[in-house]
Amino acid sequence: MNIYHISYTEKFVGERMAMLSFKGCNFDCIGCIREKNEYDIYAEERRYIDWNFENILKELEELNPHRIYLGGYEPTLDPDLIRIIANISKLDAHIVLMTNGSKIDERYAIELKEAGVNEVIVGVKAFDRKKHLCYTKRSNEVVLNTIKNLAAMEDAYFRLQVETILLPGINDPADIEELATFISQINPAISLFIEPWIPMEGVKFKEPEKEDLIDAVSRAMKHLYVVSYHPLYSEIKEIRETPRKVKFIEILPHIR
């Protein structure tokens, strides 16, 4: 079993959700956030348990989550993944597998579906082949094929989402628009999530500008029905440090 960490929250916009993180990856991304920080960058509390699957399952049973994410490095490298999913699927939570998409052939996709995965999020680090190779040291061809395979199997109980990073110089708004075009040719109803790069010490890339994030979202929205995005890391930090109340203004006709 490659699970090395659990994080959870009892109040994530009203939902209880848990994340199981798995060790090991077959990509070698220049800016692997996991290598820089293997734990939850937003966690505010930590506790320890005897580390075995029975105890992990017990923790999940107590939490009774609505959603369980399988992520971390690359969960599909774990030879026990199918057994793990089959066990946690008994908890009746929505199970989301987050993957780099490099290990899911048609046969394995069927196994995931049958074991109880409800949603697969495939991360595309860069749409441009050369930039993907430069960033991850691996080709993105198999990742793009995985998207096609999973899309062909998608139904209400086995959903597909594509996630990509906005990373200046590697995956710019124009690259994200090309990715959105590629996805729309498979099925424009496949949703795309855009994650802006989180700046890290010792890694040469800078955090994207907010206007580039909005540009990437607007470009992708021209091709796909559902496009969403994560705020910039600096925005989240600022909101946490100085809680702001969003101001809404309403406009009404004069009372005569």
Ligand code: SF4
């Ligand atoms: S695919 Fe994810 S876990 Fe693997 S090296 Fe890249 S960023 Fe790290």
